[in-house]
Amino acid sequence: MGYSTSRSGRLDATFAALAxxxxxxxxxxxxxxxxxVNDLAKPFNMSxxxxxxxLKVLERAGLISTGLDRQRRxxxxxxxxxxxxxxxxxxxxxxxxxxxxxxxDLLEEMRAEQGNKAVTKKTRRKKxx
Amino acid sequence: MGYSTSRSGRLDATFAALAxxxxxxxxxxxxxxxxxVNDLAKPFNMSxxxxxxxLKVLERAGLISTGLDRQRRxxxxxxxxxxxxxxxxxxxxxxxxxxxxxxxDLLEEMRAEQGNKAVTKKTRRKKxx
Numbered sequence: 559m560g561y562s563t564s565r566s567g568r569l570d571a572t573f574a575a576l577a578x579x580x581x582x583x584x585x586x587x588x589x590x591x592x593x594x595v596n597d598l599a600k601p602f603n604m605s606x607x608x609x610x611x612x613l614k615v616l617e618r619a620g621l622i623s624t625g626l627d628r629q630r631r632x633x634x635x636x637x638x639x640x641x642x643x644x645x646x647x648x649x650x651x652x653x654x655x656x657x658x659x660x661x662x663d664l665l666e667e668m669r670a671e672q673g674n675k676a677v678t679k680k681t682r683r684k685k686x687x
Numbered sequence: 688m689g690y691s692t693s694r695s696g697r698l699d700a701t702f703a704a705l706a707x708x709x710x711x712x713x714x715x716x717x718x719x720x721x722x723x724v725n726d727l728a729k730p731f732n733m734s735x736x737x738x739x740x741x742l743k744v745l746e747r748a749g750l751i752s753t754g755l756d757r758q759r760r761x762x763x764x765x766x767x768x769x770x771x772x773x774x775x776x777x778x779x780x781x782x783x784x785x786x787x788x789x790x791x792d793l794l795e796e797m798r799a800e801q802g803n804k805a806v807t808k809k810t811r812r813k814k815x816x
Contacts, residue, residue, distance in 0.1 A: 566708045577702035579695045582775070589779065637783035644776040644783075646711070647769055650718065654766035654773075 568620065569646055572639040575619035580604070581612050585621060585635055592625060592634040697749065698775055701768040704748035709733070710741050714750060714764055721754060721763040
């Protein structure tokens, strides 16, 4: 496996591996099917060593594994670390849901207020007119 | 706001900030309510400068913000980066769900096979007995 056995250590490795746009793009590519280093290097317009370095970080985090084909050494995406990272984030779901509920409430309030103002203005205009 | 305007840049900062057990623990603490640096330093048994450094990383990623009270400078959790990180991970949900479905299938198969073996053994025993 090659990654830390504690859940906290695995989360460190997973989040660190995900903190790079190339590595996230590699995972997005592997989500469509397994690929060799050559396959992966092409669309990224990167040297093989540069890609290999990113693959090593992903593999250490357990986010990818290497198939048995000795020639192609195809990489494939591994789901477990993504699942664990997702589970960690899910604990905070109430925060962003509450936050967006609050924004909805605020918007509703502003709309109601705008409505009241419009009514007040009309009333005032009538009085003055 | 102090964090990159592109979504990819924000994800980099968020995942990097989450790749540390102390910073994840600070967020877990702030999930129970806002807290000053002093409040935060106590349970972590860390110096104020060490905590401040972690808070800076979290603040740059937009994961926390500082309240207006000049004396206490309370920090509070901000939900948006967590929501965006969650949205990124959700795209991969099918992988871990498929993975666990496959494991379930395998388990089912193994159980069925064990069942068959048990039956075969019984039949053999009867024949020999």
